[in-house]
Amino acid sequence: MSLPILITGGSQRLGLAIALDLLAQDQPVIITYRRHKSSVDQLKNAGAIVLEADFSTQQGISRAIDEIKRVAPALRGIIHNASDWVPESPERDPGKLMNDMMMVHTSAPYQLNLALKDALVNDSDQLTDIIHMTDYVQETGSENHIAYAASKAALHNLTLSFARVFAPHVKVNSIAPSLVMFNDDDTQEYRDKALNKNLLGMVPGAQEAVKAVNYLLSADYVTGQTLHLNGGRNLK
Numbered sequence: 150m151s152l153p154i155l156i157t158g159g160s161q162r163l164g165l166a167i168a169l170d171l172l173a174q175d176q177p178v179i180i181t182y183r184r185h186k187s188s189v190d191q192l193k194n195a196g197a198i199v200l201e202a203d204f205s206t207q208q209g210i211s212r213a214i215d216e217i218k219r220v221a222p223a224l225r226g227i228i229h230n231a232s233d234w235v236p237e238s239p240e241r242d243p244g245k246l247m248n249d250m251m252m253v254h255t256s257a258p259y260q261l262n263l264a265l266k267d268a269l270v271n272d273s274d275q276l277t278d279i280i281h282m283t284d285y286v287q288e289t290g291s292e293n294h295i296a297y298a299a300s301k302a303a304l305h306n307l308t309l310s311f312a313r314v315f316a317p318h319v320k321v322n323s324i325a326p327s328l329v330m331f332n333d334d335d336t337q338e339y340r341d342k343a344l345n346k347n348l349l350g351m352v353p354g355a356q357e358a359v360k361a362v363n364y365l366l367s368a369d370y371v372t373g374q375t376l377h378l379n380g381g382r383n384l385k
C-alpha cells in the first residue's frame with residue numbers, strides 16, 4: 150500500500166480536483182478542510198482521510214500537525230494548497246491582513262514541513278515530494294493583493310530553502326498558476342478581460358493543476374523549481 154499524500158485545503162476547486170485524481174489512481178490521500186462541505190463527505194466516501202484544520206492561528210497549525218502525525222507516521226508527499234485570496238481594502242487592517250496571509254501561505258507550510266520531515270524522509274528508496282501552490286505574482290507582485298503576493302513569494306522562497314535542506318530524499322517544487330480557474334462570482338466582463346491576459350487566450354480549469362502535480366510526482370530530477378501555469382502571460 151502506497152504512503153498517503155497530504156493535500157491542505159483539499160475540499161474545493163484545485164485541491165479537490167487533485168485529491169479526486171490521486172484517489173482514482175489508488176493513491177491514498179489525506180486532506181485538510183476549514184469549513185465542512187459535501188465534498189468532504191465525498192472524499193471520505195472515496196477513502197480519503199479528512200481532517201479539519203484552520204491555519205489562521207498558531208493553535209490551529211499546531212493542532213493540525215498533531216492530527217497529521219497521528220494519522221500518518223509516513224507520507225509520500227505534501228501539497229500545500231490551502232489559500233485565501235484577500236485583497237487590500239479601506240476597511241481591512243493592513244497588519245491583520247499581512248499576518249493572515251503569512252500564516253496560511255507561509256508559516257503553516259514552513260511549520261508543517263519541519264514537523265513532518267521524518268514522515269517524508271522514510272526508509273524507502275522512494276523519492277517523496279513537497280509541492281507549494283504559489284502564484285504567478287510570486288515574481289511580479291500585485292497591485293491589489295499586496296500582502297497575498299508577498300506571502301506567496303515567501304512560500305516560493307520556502308521551496309528554494311527546503312529543496313536544499315531536504316535533499317536528496319525529498320523533492321520540493323512550486324506550482325505557480327495564473328488564473329487557472331474562475332471563481333463562481335467572476336463577472337462576464339472579468340472573464341472576457343482575463344482571457345486576453347495570456348498568449349493562449351484561455352482559462353484551462355483545475356485539470357491543468359492536476360496534470361502539473363502528476364508530472365512533479367513522477368519526476369526524478371526536478372527540485373527547487375517552479376512549474377508555471379500561466380498561458381504565457383509573462384510574455385503578453
Ligand SMILES: NC(=O)C1=CN([C@@H]2O[C@H](COP(=O)(O)OP(=O)(O)OC[C@H]3O[C@@H](n4cnc5c(N)ncnc54)[C@H](OP(=O)(O)O)[C@@H]3O)[C@@H](O)[C@H]2O)C=CC1
Pocket residue numbers: 157158159160161162163164182183184185202203204205229230231232233234253282283284285325326327328329330331
Ligand atoms: N484558482 C486559480 O486560478 C489560482 C490559484 N492559485 C493557487 O492555487 C491554490 C488552489 O487555488 P484554489 O483552488 O482557487 O483555492 P481556493 O481559493 O478554492 O482555496 C483552497 C482552500 O483553502 C482553504 N483555506 C483558506 N484559508 C484557510 C486557512 N486559513 N486555513 C485552512 N484552510 C484555508 C479553503 O477552505 P474553506 O473552503 O473551507 O474556507 C479552500 O477550500 C491556492 O494556493 C491558490 O492561491 C494561484 C493562482 C491562481
Ligand SMILES: Nc1nc2c(c(=O)[nH]1)N=C([C@H](O)[C@@H](O)CO)CN2
Pocket residue numbers: 231232233234284326327328329330331332
Ligand atoms: N486561494 C486562491 N488564490 C487565488 C485565486 C483563488 O481563486 N483562490 N485566484 C487567483 C486569480 O485567478 C488570479 O490568478 C487572477 O489573476 C489568484 N489566487
